[in-house]
Amino acid sequence: MRRPMSESTMKTINVEYAIIGAGTSGLGAYSKISRKTDSLLMIQDGPYGTTCARVGCMPSKLLITASDYAHHLTTSDFFGVTAAGHVDGHKVFERLRRERDERFVANNLRYVDKIPPHHKLEGRARFIGPGHLRVGESVEVKAEKFILACGSRPAVSEVFEPVMDRVLTSDTVFELNDLPHSIAVIGMGVIALELGQALHRLGVETTIYGRSGKINALTHPDMQQEALDILSSELDIYPTGQVVSTWEDAEGAWIEFEQSNGRRVTKVFDRILVATGRTSNVDRLGMEHTGAEFTEAGKVVFDPQTMLCSDTPIFIAGDAAEYLPVWHEAFDEGRIAADNALNYPDPVPVDRRPPLMVFFTDPQIAIIGQSFRELQGLEIIIGELPFASPRHVVWNKVEGRIQVYLDARTGVILGAELLGYQAEHLAHLLALAITHSMTAEQVLMMPVYHPSAEELLRDVLIDAREKRRIYAAEAMMHSNTVPAYS
């Protein structure tokens, strides 16, 4: 029997700054604060290495690249190149882990290794009072300012309890030694669609189970529908409903899914990939002991321009904040949190960058700036075209659509939703334009090479410009013929 630790064996560390988590945002915060003071401690629970490098962006892109090559074999014939081949699942995962560990995770670890030992502490942190942490069982940390960069974990519904030994999440899927014969993918978010399509293209019998019926990365109903139509033409998708029960037998893991029309479908799989979102690890930190303010949903209230949690000297950053859970935002937030912790109690609000999200599916899904939904109520002009420039025709990749939203009054580009082959590049071009509040006219001053995917962006901006001209002419006519009321 384990006895309670006596007071005398408890070690207490006093520092000015405590950073909880050594992922992308925690390391970003560390790099800023360590330049100013030696009085800081970074506390890590579990192995070092960022979510991005270990289980996120990098291994997923490595898997997708392998799936691209498998897919080429099926599309090659059209171009006059007869191709055949097979996927060696063992080799796919072996290479994925080798590249991941030797390049991306190794980079993380090299950085962590250079951090002096007295700046690092390993163990799970939990607040036991304001400014007061317990870490593991034998250490307490007292600090003046805290940065919560403790990341998130995959959310797995209790309905999967009976089949847990066949359940994978993004935390475990990349540890497979071979491709499963079949897989159920639960969710229609970025992880579900990227990995579901990649596994399908690598030869795994894949079924995707959605919930809302919508691909919510996009917000315009036409874009959502077109994305679903295109992906459904390749993948086996049940977009709407819920998993009502699961069980396991010798055949595998069974899923009973109730569709929105009440009909139930039952299927058996080797594996189940649950990709229904991630939950912040902040709920495990004992935040109730800090005096922090909570939303009705139990989330810590913070200001995204300073990352400061209300009524505390605590800052939050990265996936822990659940604000914009993508790498470049985690990186920014770590730095914003650090700058403002250094400046505490006088935080300086920072203008966040325009939001940018990319799904590395085929076709890709991307959204930049303000979404169609966010622009409801504003007078906007929608430039819109199929994703089919001459270059896309050359590639035989002409599925999808682009919508660009202009402020009707000024012509400034406010946002865009994209669904198309390699949409990421057009999204970045728009990102630069939106960052600097450019008009369509200003972007159209740039040279655009022929034939390039960027011609599509040019053409959709021309479309928006023409529509805005008509809009302006009609507004003018309206103002000429209707008596003014003011």
Add this chain to the structure above:
Amino acid sequence: MRRPMSESTMKTINVEYAIIGAGTSGLGAYSKISRKTDSLLMIQDGPYGTTCARVGCMPSKLLITASDYAHHLTTSDFFGVTAAGHVDGHKVFERLRRERDERFVANNLRYVDKIPPHHKLEGRARFIGPGHLRVGESVEVKAEKFILACGSRPAVSEVFEPVMDRVLTSDTVFELNDLPHSIAVIGMGVIALELGQALHRLGVETTIYGRSGKINALTHPDMQQEALDILSSELDIYPTGQVVSTWEDAEGAWIEFEQSNGRRVTKVFDRILVATGRTSNVDRLGMEHTGAEFTEAGKVVFDPQTMLCSDTPIFIAGDAAEYLPVWHEAFDEGRIAADNALNYPDPVPVDRRPPLMVFFTDPQIAIIGQSFRELQGLEIIIGELPFASPRHVVWNKVEGRIQVYLDARTGVILGAELLGYQAEHLAHLLALAITHSMTAEQVLMMPVYHPSAEELLRDVLIDAREKRRIYAAEAMMHSNTVPAYS
């Protein structure tokens, strides 16, 4: 025996505007002028359809896409996808011509078909006096303003006379019915490198013969060398020397090439692709009868901001001008020429877009804004990185380099040279920045997704910014320690 045409059978057409050539720039000019007047004539020599659609951008990109698929078969294994296959040369060309003719050329022809017959004339035009053209043998055209949009033709040296029936140019290579067994590619410009690499990847034994030893699309010596090194690691290239003789026998066409060190190499080929540049067709127009001014090299003098030829009411546009022989410039020039013809005799100078050039090789070569060579004598900061962001690592495409040139004083981005996988997208992002005279700092305000190729651009701008800081600090130190002379 054909008798000379009598005066009485000669038909004379009087119009205000004559456009010579119905390619990209000619059609662009036509679309502008035809909106303002009915008094115009577009004269076309040979079949309709632009250089771009028939023998340029589009068929070359179609061939390159096929070669990409052939290449995938050789790189697939690395990713765990074992692949094999073969290239069906007949099918490659059949598909190339089908797509080209049914999509791109057909688009041209549909546009031309809609032009009213009295605006079109077919035949070769030649000036017989100022304002006075002979077209073919039986028509004369008198016009007040002219637009020369007569394009260019491949230049073929006389050394190839003995093997002309085995010589191909970009005008004829896409008419092949199958892949040759072997080909000599003469030149190291865009056509030579794009088609040479594509044919090699499709299985043709390919040898490329350069002249200057340099890939002149790039101007920084390190970039030129790295491009040559990378391409030479895949392709059989003799970069420096000249073809001294050719002859044909039962084995094929022989080429004797004298290298810069004086050594001669002799090889035999099925085919020879001469891609040593193109010559403007203006030399066939009888410009000596127009009063136009000529350079020492015999080229017509014109102002690239108005496209007006000195001392004439003649404008020039597109490949005929030999200014920037790429599609988007031809398109612009047709419109600039048309606007200024409409405004004659008061042409309005137009600011040209920053120059942009892309080679669709692998890795791609791109240049945007001012080249390193053009910036000689200015104080510049060179941001420089290998073309190897995390995304490039994921793709296993890490060859090449990017250089970005900043004005040392202001930090404004002046130009860039790129050599890397899909460099075209970074070149376009820089194109927008350069068009609006942005600083590195301004571009760095945009969001950049992880992992994306655009991270490379971010990182090279950070590199440039840091170097500029050091430069500024040193300049400051210098000014503090050295007595001022003024």
